[in-house]
Amino acid sequence: MKVASPPFDSLAVREMYDLWEMAFGPDIAPDITFDPLSGAEKNANDFRVYRVFIADQLGATAIVVTPIALPELGALGEVATHPEFRNRGLASGLCEQLLEDFQCQGGEAMFLGTVNPNAARIYERFGWSHIPDTKLMVNLAGNETPNEFLKSYFTDQDTPKAKVGEATSRIPIIPLIVSPHSWSVLDANVSIFSPRVESQASCLGLYNRYQALRNESRGDWFTLVADSGKVLGISSAVHVEGKRFQVDGFCHESYAGMFGELIQAAISWCSDQGATQIIARLSSMDEEKQSLFESVGFHEQRLDGTFEHGNQKVDAVVYLLG
Ligand SMILES: CC(C)(COP(=O)(O)OP(=O)(O)OC[C@H]1O[C@@H](n2cnc3c(N)ncnc32)[C@H](O)[C@@H]1OP(=O)(O)O)[C@@H](O)C(=O)NCCC(=O)NCCS
Structure with a gap:
């Protein structure tokens, strides 16, 4: 497993885009576009790109985005495994590692959105739970429910x-x-x-x-x-x-x-x-x-x-x- 942050060269970005197109289909545009992958948000967000290579071929990806000023929050995206390498534990291994890294760095709440029940099963196994009335899930380091977390997160915010x-x-x-x-x-x-x-x-x-x-x-x-x-x-x-x-x-x-x-x-x-x-x-x-x-x-x-x-x-x- 390789963990790296932008900037990525255009070859590496192309390789990820090809995998995502295969995994999500040609009509779904990736949430992480070329600009942040080439370093455009380096002063705002920390992008950690997790990749598994099998014999030099990109086999699986996952990206965690954390705001530099608010490291307790994170979002997970572009979780994808090449069809040839599925059901071997690649996505599970990435999720386990990225969650450990996030929480070690003070991460408290990692959000993701999924409409794929196969992916949701993996996330649930590592502690993500559904946010009521949404197709989003959140993994909380503490013991609150998602709604308890959201309530306390917004309490007593100064000088907006x-x-x-x-x-x-x-x-x-x-x-x-x-x-x-x-x-x-x-x-x-x-x-x-x-x-x-x-x-x-x-x-x-x-x-x-x-x-x-x-x-x-x-x-x-x-x-x-x-x-x-x-x-x-x-x-x-x-x-x-x-x-x-x-x-x-x-x-x-x-x-x-x-x-x-x-x-x-x-x-x-x-x-x-x-x-x-x-x-x-x-x-x-x-x-x-x-x-x-x-x-x-x-x-x-x-x-x-x-x-x-x-x-x-x-x-x-x-x-x-x-
Ligand atoms: C969803 C997706 C990322 C899963 O990737 P994956 O690498 O196949 O996932 P894993 O191998 O970790 O887990 C898949 C299943 O294999 C099982 N598995 C894990 N390790 C295994 C191993 N070593 N051997 C056999 N099976 C294994 C898992 O328990 C899981 O079983 P389940 O379906 O009963 O829950 C992949 O199917 C994909 O790219 N889908 C399209 C894109 C997508 O929807 N991404 C999610 C966006 S939120």
């Missing part, structure tokens, strides 16, 4: 501030998004719903969804970050058409009082782009969210289609700023 979304938030957005939330639509701009209404299956891919807004020049995203580096809220802004922009966002329920500052960051970005109309498209079910948008100057304008999450269809209401 709104700032532009960064790679340092790649992992800390995961516990925020999977925490129980009474709103149904958390962020319409990136189709993120409350786990209560739609089971969240993505883990490392959540950051990519936000970052794609910026990379594809469709919009931008912002975070509410405490002194500890924990992310307590996320907002986003997207260009709709002409000078029309749409904002959305959510906070952890304990920090709802900071929602105004967080959404203001998204509104200011729209204004900087020359927006003449800023809207929000909210679920008719989310009355508390509607009140928060009203408190920052939005007013209800009209019904506009539906949100579809799980098996439900819920009316969408457009709110206009000013």
Whole structure:
């Protein structure tokens, strides 16, 4: 087993991508893209790439990502074994080793997302358990249940501030998004719903969804970050058409009082782009969210289609700023 960190040369990246395409299928894009593998996030996140080679051929991979400023958190991704080498204990061996390394370095909670029951059996054997209402699992060094961990993780976070979304938030957005939330639509701009209404299956891919807004020049995203580096809220802004922009966002329920500052960051970005109309498209079910948008100057304008999450269809209401 080899353990290495970025930068990887393009040959090594190609080799991993070929294995992942074989393991996950050609239509599933890897959560870990070329940029972090070539070292682009070295000041924000520690990427540990675990690989098994069999006679010089890449046989299995797993990647653990830990925020440098918040080493108690981690996320596991790209667990894959070449079809020829399956059922020989390669993925199990990687999971056992990477978990030991993570916990030795102060890791407390390692998240992952899986829809593959064969993989879930391996994770369960090494102590991962399902987070209620999600397809995510977490391995906790302590004895709490996932919901007890999430509750204590968000308690008493000091001096949260709104700032532009960064790679340092790649992992800390995961516990925020999977925490129980009474709103149904958390962020319409990136189709993120409350786990209560739609089971969240993505883990490392959540950051990519936000970052794609910026990379594809469709919009931008912002975070509410405490002194500890924990992310307590996320907002986003997207260009709709002409000078029309749409904002959305959510906070952890304990920090709802900071929602105004967080959404203001998204509104200011729209204004900087020359927006003449800023809207929000909210679920008719989310009355508390509607009140928060009203408190920052939005007013209800009209019904506009539906949100579809799980098996439900819920009316969408457009709110206009000013
Ligand atoms: C899921 C996946 C990573 C498992 O990889 P693997 O290397 O075959 O996993 P392991 O060999 O450690 O475990 C597989 C099974 O073999 C068993 N096994 C472990 N060591 C063994 C050994 N030495 N000899 C025989 N069987 C063994 C395990 O107990 C496990 O049994 P189970 O199916 O009853 O739970 C692989 O099937 C894969 O790449 N799938 C597609 C990609 C994917 O879905 N990845 C997970 C993303 S979350």
